[in-house]
Amino acid sequence: MVPWIILGVVLFIGMIGVFWMIGSYNGLVKSRNETKNGWAQIDVQLKRRHDLIPNLIETVRGFATHERQTLENVIQARNQAMGAGNVGDRIKAEAALGGALGRLMVVCEQYPDLKANANFLALQEELTSTENKISFSRQFYNDCVMQYNTRIESFPSNVVAGMFQFKPGEHFQLASEAEREVPRVKF
Secondary structure, three states: HHHHHHHHHHHHHHHHHHHHHHHHHHHHHHHHHHHHHHHHHHHHHHHHHHHHHHHHHHHHHHHHOOOHHHHHHHHHHHHHHHOOOOEEEEEEEHHHHHHHHHHHHHOOOHHHHHHHHHHHHHHHHHHHHHHHHHHHHHHHHHHHHHHHHHHHHHOOOOHHHHHHOOOOOOOOOOOOOOHHHOOOOOO
């Protein structure tokens, strides 16, 4: 009789362990998928920004003919951002593109006719709206990465994460202190 009780207890504990492992694994998968979804939301907004840039460049080019280097820098940064492969490279390329766009907006301040142009104003408003959406998407993504990474690093789910080789997510943040600086407008 006692061996059957011991066997029952061992099986019960084993079942609890299996259910715990399944629950931990499923929770990690859910967190990883939320992180992927967060990145997909950023990707949609980045694509929107990439699509706006050629129109913005053409509008500015008509007014600011002396700013060829600034325009070329924006185009080059856009092309690098569109061609970036993994998340880390994409984050760096998008930060560089954001800096180039900031410098372009500073240049635009020097051209009153451009600032009064209806096409430019509409594009600028659309770009501002897109930048806000990117910012919100980036915040959501970073929150998902934080929760996912916390699950990977916290005991006891870190045991399951290690067994199934879950890798930490990468936060979307500004790459350098220079990119954190606000462009200065001089009149």
